[in-house]
Amino acid sequence: MVQLRRPGAEDITILATLANNRKVWENLRDHFPFPYLESDAREFISMCEEEDPPHTFAITCSGEFCGIAGFSRGINPDEAELGYWLGEPYWNRGITSEAVRQMVAYGKNELGLKCITAAVFEFNPVSSRILEHAGFIKTKQENNHFSIKNGQKVREIHYILKIN
Numbered sequence: 001m002v003q004l005r006r007p008g009a010e011d012i013t014i015l016a017t018l019a020n021n022r023k024v025w026e027n028l029r030d031h032f033p034f035p036y037l038e039s040d041a042r043e044f045i046s047m048c049e050e051e052d053p054p055h056t057f058a059i060t061c062s063g064e065f066c067g068i069a070g071f072s073r074g075i076n077p078d079e080a081e082l083g084y085w086l087g088e089p090y091w092n093r094g095i096t097s098e099a100v101r102q103m104v105a106y107g108k109n110e111l112g113l114k115c116i117t118a119a120v121f122e123f124n125p126v127s128s129r130i131l132e133h134a135g136f137i138k139t140k141q142e143n144n145h146f147s148i149k150n151g152q153k154v155r156e157i158h159y160i161l162k163i164n
Contacts, residue, residue: 008058078115082100
């Protein structure tokens, strides 16, 4: 059973362990540190505890911490970008798909979002499928977005979900 909850101090060790994985890091923007240390986890948890209302959540499955999902808010209060990652031992179980569905519902019902965006690197088709199954569609500018990842120029595919 997949659930979202606020991350807390009890998650520091497992957060650092799961996040300190090059395969996880390769699929995230470079502001996500690698190696990922317990000090990074403590700083992240501290930041999450200050959120009001909360917009970053621990993804759990059967009570076990599996990863993180959260919204980054911009200028427009009705919009946010969704980001997420899951620890490698939990990949390919449908956990992320359910977490994304729950995040969309939370964004709509609790944060009043009207639009949610997301971006994935083109070499991550699994994440693209997760977003598409949740109702996100590719933006028309999909070929014009790039990031620098590990010193390389990488194309990002951008998605959008309009909420009624």
